[in-house]
Amino acid sequence: MAEDRFRPFETRLDEAEALAVLREALSGADDGEIFLERKRSEALVLDDGRIRQASYDASEGFGLRAVRGEVAGYAHATEISISALRRAAETARLAVGEGGGTLADAPAGTNRRLYTDENPLSGSEFAIRVETLREIDSFARELDARVVQVTASMAASLQEIEILRPEGLRIGDIRPMARLNISVILEENGRRETGSSGGGGRITLDGLMQREHWQGVVREAIRIAGVNLGAVAAPAGQFDVMVGPGWPGVLLHEAVGHGLEGDFNRKGVSAFSGRIGEQVAARGVTVVDDGTIADRRGSVTIDDEGTPSARNVLIEDGILVGYMQDRQNARLMGVAPTGNGRREGYAHIPMPRMTNTFMIDGKDDPKAMLADLKDGIYAVGFGGGQVDITNGKFVFNCTEAYRVRNGVVGEALKGATLIGDGPTAMGLIRGIGNDFALDPGVGNCGKAGQWVPVGVGQPSLLLGGLTVGGSAA
Known part of the structure; x- marks a missing residue:
C-alpha cells in the first residue's frame, strides 16, 4: 500500500463544507468537480560515468471546475483549504452565469484495480539505484568496444488523486509510474551514431533494475546504434512501405488517434468530423483505445473526471464507429462518456485524450508481407513527427529503416521520413500482420500544452504507395 496516503478530507478539509462550496459554485451548471492531487517524482541520470542529475519533486493542489454548455470555468491553487476553495469557486462560477442548467449524472463507480498502489519511490535505496546505473555503463562499454558514451536514466513517480462531485460522490486513484532508458553512442571510422532503448509502465522500479532486464535494454540500444553506423542516405519518392509492430503504432496515434478525440469532432475541425458510419x-x-490494460503506461483505473476507463472501439473493419469522449463533449454530442477525460495535473482542465491506442491483429504472415515488397522501405522504429489535426497530414522520422528489393531486406537507411495523411494512409493498407505488439512503455502525448502518459501498438502493416522523404534522389 502507498505510504502516507493522500486523504485531504481527513486532514485539511471538511468534506461537508467542501461539498457545500462546490454545490454553490455549480448552481445552474451542467457539471463540475473538485480535483485534488498529490504527486511525488524522482529522476536519476548517469551520463558518461557520472551522475548528471538527481532530482526529487513534490507537489499538491486542487482544481475546481464549473461547466455549462460549451464553456468551462476553472481555478486551481496549491493551498488545500476551505478559504482557497471559496476563492476558486468564485472564479469558476463566472463561467456558469445566471440561469438553470441540468446537472449531469455522476459517473459509475468501479472496484477494479489495474495496477499496484505501491510507492515506486520506496522500493530500493538511492545507493542501489546509483550502483545499477554504473553497472549499466560498465556493461555497455565491455559489450562493444565502439561505445564512447552511455547515458542511463531511471525515473519513478506516484500520483494520488481524489475527486469530489456535487452529488456527494468521492472517487480516488493511486497511480504509480516507473521507467528505465538507456542511450549509447558508437564510434567507428570517425563516424558516430546513437541508439536508444527503454520502457516501463505503472509498476515499481524493482523489475526494471533486474540485471537480465537492463542487459537486454543495453543490447538493443547498441544494436540500433550499430545499424545506424552502417546506414546510407535514404531515397526520396513514392514507395510501398512495411511498418513494424509495437512502437511504430505512434504513427497511428498521431495521424489518426488525435483526429478521433471528441472535442476536435464536436468543433468540426478533424479530418474525421461527421463521418461516423463511413x-x-x-x-x-480495427482501431481501439483501451485504458483497462493492466500495468500499462497509458492505463487509468478511472479518468480524471471519475469515469471508469474502458475498451473503446473507434474504427471497426474500416468503418468509423466512435470517438473518444470526456463528459463535456459527450453531453454536447449526445453520447456517453468513454473514460477519456484526462488532465496533466490539478492545474489543468480535463479534455478528451488517448490512453493506449492501437490497431488489432490481422491474419497476414509478416514474412509473406515482406516477401511481397518488391521495391520499398521497411520502417522498424520512429522518432518525432508532426501532424495537422484538421487534415491528418503527417511527417514522421524513421530511427530504423531498411531498403527492400524483391522481398529481401537490404541496406539500412538514414534520414528517411514518411509523409502523408492519416485517412489516406489508412486506405493504403493492404496487409495486416498477425504479430501485434504494444510499445515497451515510453509514450508521452502532448495536447494544448498538457502532457500525459500513453501507450501505442499495432501489428506489422504493409502500405502501398506512401511518400518517403530522404536525402538522396
Missing part, C-alpha cells in the same frame, strides 16, 4: 480505412483495420 469507411475511413481499409477493410480489416
Whole structure:
C-alpha cells in the first residue's frame, strides 16, 4: 500500500463544507468537480560515468471546475483549504452565469484495480539505484568496444488523486509510474551514431533494475546504434512501405488517434468530423483505445473526471464507429462518456485524450508481407513527427529503416521520413500482420500544452504507395 496516503478530507478539509462550496459554485451548471492531487517524482541520470542529475519533486493542489454548455470555468491553487476553495469557486462560477442548467449524472463507480498502489519511490535505496546505473555503463562499454558514451536514466513517480462531485460522490486513484532508458553512442571510422532503448509502465522500479532486464535494454540500444553506423542516405519518392509492430503504432496515434478525440469532432475541425458510419480505412483495420490494460503506461483505473476507463472501439473493419469522449463533449454530442477525460495535473482542465491506442491483429504472415515488397522501405522504429489535426497530414522520422528489393531486406537507411495523411494512409493498407505488439512503455502525448502518459501498438502493416522523404534522389 502507498505510504502516507493522500486523504485531504481527513486532514485539511471538511468534506461537508467542501461539498457545500462546490454545490454553490455549480448552481445552474451542467457539471463540475473538485480535483485534488498529490504527486511525488524522482529522476536519476548517469551520463558518461557520472551522475548528471538527481532530482526529487513534490507537489499538491486542487482544481475546481464549473461547466455549462460549451464553456468551462476553472481555478486551481496549491493551498488545500476551505478559504482557497471559496476563492476558486468564485472564479469558476463566472463561467456558469445566471440561469438553470441540468446537472449531469455522476459517473459509475468501479472496484477494479489495474495496477499496484505501491510507492515506486520506496522500493530500493538511492545507493542501489546509483550502483545499477554504473553497472549499466560498465556493461555497455565491455559489450562493444565502439561505445564512447552511455547515458542511463531511471525515473519513478506516484500520483494520488481524489475527486469530489456535487452529488456527494468521492472517487480516488493511486497511480504509480516507473521507467528505465538507456542511450549509447558508437564510434567507428570517425563516424558516430546513437541508439536508444527503454520502457516501463505503472509498476515499481524493482523489475526494471533486474540485471537480465537492463542487459537486454543495453543490447538493443547498441544494436540500433550499430545499424545506424552502417546506414546510407535514404531515397526520396513514392514507395510501398512495411511498418513494424509495437512502437511504430505512434504513427497511428498521431495521424489518426488525435483526429478521433471528441472535442476536435464536436468543433468540426478533424479530418474525421461527421463521418461516423463511413469507411475511413481499409477493410480489416480495427482501431481501439483501451485504458483497462493492466500495468500499462497509458492505463487509468478511472479518468480524471471519475469515469471508469474502458475498451473503446473507434474504427471497426474500416468503418468509423466512435470517438473518444470526456463528459463535456459527450453531453454536447449526445453520447456517453468513454473514460477519456484526462488532465496533466490539478492545474489543468480535463479534455478528451488517448490512453493506449492501437490497431488489432490481422491474419497476414509478416514474412509473406515482406516477401511481397518488391521495391520499398521497411520502417522498424520512429522518432518525432508532426501532424495537422484538421487534415491528418503527417511527417514522421524513421530511427530504423531498411531498403527492400524483391522481398529481401537490404541496406539500412538514414534520414528517411514518411509523409502523408492519416485517412489516406489508412486506405493504403493492404496487409495486416498477425504479430501485434504494444510499445515497451515510453509514450508521452502532448495536447494544448498538457502532457500525459500513453501507450501505442499495432501489428506489422504493409502500405502501398506512401511518400518517403530522404536525402538522396
